[in-house]
Amino acid sequence: MNKLENLKIIIFDLDDTLIVEVAAVEAAFLATCELAHKKYGIDTENLYHTVKSHGRQLWNAFVDIEYCNNIGIGYWEGLWGNFIGDHHNLKFIRDRIPTYRYQVWYNALAEFQINDSIFVQKLVDLFGNELRQRLVLFPETESTLKQLSQNYSLALITNGISDLQHEKLEKTHLLAYFQHITISGEEGFGKPDPRIFKLTLDKLGISAENAVMVGDNLSRDIKGAQKIGIRGIWINRSRKTLSQDICIPDAQISSLIELLKLF
Structure with missing residues (x-):
């Protein structure tokens, strides 16, 4: 994936993307x-x-x-x-x-x-x-978010119940990095439902072509985002074989730190 000249916001998944779950x-x-x-x-x-x-x-x-x-x-x-x-x-x-x-x-x-x-x-x-x-960040999470937030707005879309997801964010001190946080348990629907991606874009006033989604799950994070035109970056820490029958990500990384090279 080449650097996106029109990229305004990077949307992250939480569990097993930023936080060990x-x-x-x-x-x-x-x-x-x-x-x-x-x-x-x-x-x-x-x-x-x-x-x-x-x-x-x-x-x-x-x-x-x-x-x-x-x-x-x-x-x-x-x-x-x-x-x-x-x-x-x-x-x-x-x-x-x-x-x-x-x-x-x-x-x-x-x-x-x-x-x-x-x-x-x-x-x-x-x-x-x-x-x-054991609610801990992956080693590169905070430094990556800190650097990316200097040039881009960051958002979060996470599946889960409100109290647990907020507890994770507060304990790991991630709240300050995100312009907007969307939690499925507060909306009644979650990834890969296209509505949760659209809801986040609408809240931010951003169009799909100005956003990219980063997540560890091909079906929920990447395919869900791609359905409404958001590019998807699959973080594949365990280097699993890409299942092309699910979807083909726009880029694949094995560590969040690689995002700094992509952008």
């Missing part, structure tokens, strides 16, 4: 399960996979899956989010989330013949604490 979630699960290993001798990896299985099963059984898919949230948010907001689905989840969290860990431990309600609640609380300690 998947690795942080996995590490938090393993750290929490390790406590059960120390107390009861349960294999850490086995419990980890058992918890994930029960998390998905119970989540799918009580939430409006279509709504959750629309805003891009999954069972792991249910294990640590507060689900603040006025949408009836958020209220529904918020009212039931303490029971959900307890039941996930209770059911997982029951498979190892453990019945300890006090310990279950300890694991519930520990997972959220462990994950919050």
Whole structure:
């Protein structure tokens, strides 16, 4: 991708683009399960996979899956989010989330013949604490944003519930870099829905040809943006094989620092 002479704004995804997410979630699960290993001798990896299985099963059984898919949230948010907001689905989840969290860990431990309600609640609380300690930026995130913000306006479009995404942004001190932040949980729809990209452009008064989207997910971030004419830059840290049946990004990078060469 050559330097865009008409580029005015760079839009970023948040999770696994600017902030470590998947690795942080996995590490938090393993750290929490390790406590059960120390107390009861349960294999850490086995419990980890058992918890994930029960998390998905119970989540799918009580939430409006279509709504959750629309805003891009999954069972792991249910294990640590507060689900603040006025949408009836958020209220529904918020009212039931303490029971959900307890039941996930209770059911997982029951498979190892453990019945300890006090310990279950300890694991519930520990997972959220462990994950919050792991809300960190990729090493190059802040320096890249600082340099890019000297010449371009920056915006953010992220899928997720409002309280968690704001917590991540505040803890990692990213808020000051963005002219506008769009969170799917506040709008009722998220990436790859073209509406969330258009909403951001409209809020900024920018046309699609003056914007570029940077994200780690080909389908949600890149294809979604390209649908309304925004160029898409795929950050492919793990150097996955490009799946051209999804979409072809306008550029591909393995580190955010490479954006400084593109622009």
